[in-house]
Amino acid sequence: MSRIGKKIIALPSGVNMKIDGRLVNVKGPKGDLSWEHPERIKVVVTDREAQVERMDESQQTRALHGLSRSLVNNMVVGVSDGYQRVLEITGVGYRAAVAGDTITFSLGYSHPVLFKLPAGIKAEVDKKQTILTITAIDKQMLGQTIADIRSLRPPDAYKGKGVRNSGERIKLKAGKAAKK
Numbered sequence: 001m002s003r004i005g006k007k008i009i010a011l012p013s014g015v016n017m018k019i020d021g022r023l024v025n026v027k028g029p030k031g032d033l034s035w036e037h038p039e040r041i042k043v044v045v046t047d048r049e050a051q052v053e054r055m056d057e058s059q060q061t062r063a064l065h066g067l068s069r070s071l072v073n074n075m076v077v078g079v080s081d082g083y084q085r086v087l088e089i090t091g092v093g094y095r096a097a098v099a100g101d102t103i104t105f106s107l108g109y110s111h112p113v114l115f116k117l118p119a120g121i122k123a124e125v126d127k128k129q130t131i132l133t134i135t136a137i138d139k140q141m142l143g144q145t146i147a148d149i150r151s152l153r154p155p156d157a158y159k160g161k162g163v164r165n166s167g168e169r170i171k172l173k174a175g176k177a178a179k180k
Helices: 059-080 139-150
Strands: 016-020 023-028 031-036 041-045 049-054 083-090 095-099 102-106 113-116 122-125 131-136 162-165
Touching: 016 041, 023 059, 031 059, 041 059, 049 059, 059 139, 083 139, 095 122, 131 139, 139 162
Parallel strands: none
Antiparallel strands: 016 023, 023 031, 041 049, 083 131, 083 162, 095 102, 102 113, 122 131
């Protein structure tokens, strides 16, 4: 049996989960999320906890068991606490500015780069405009948004310039050796 899949999901106060056929709806103080679980997986909700069960013992169902439990747990954590990721922008003249749902980046290109945030994602920039904080309730959408922003200017292997995750260490390569 899956070690992850058999864990019980505790529902904090203020979080409600409803099952409508295969659709799992989770409502909380930060918002609401829904997800359609696979056919051979069943989600059972009691008063303040939920559990993910599988219908058969096929290899595919066993593989989906732990994944389904993790996705439902991520929804519960998202609507109760939310998720937050921090990006650092490193480089001379590299900065970001947030206006509504658009982030304007200066990343060393000849033009500013505009990035439109998806619905449900919020961004903030510090005073120096080099630390970008992204918050959301959907963990998958947050991770994809971080990957899209990071792909605008990935960290350079020689100087370390670019957009990186907070606390990420880049191993810098040595430049070309001078000819004698």
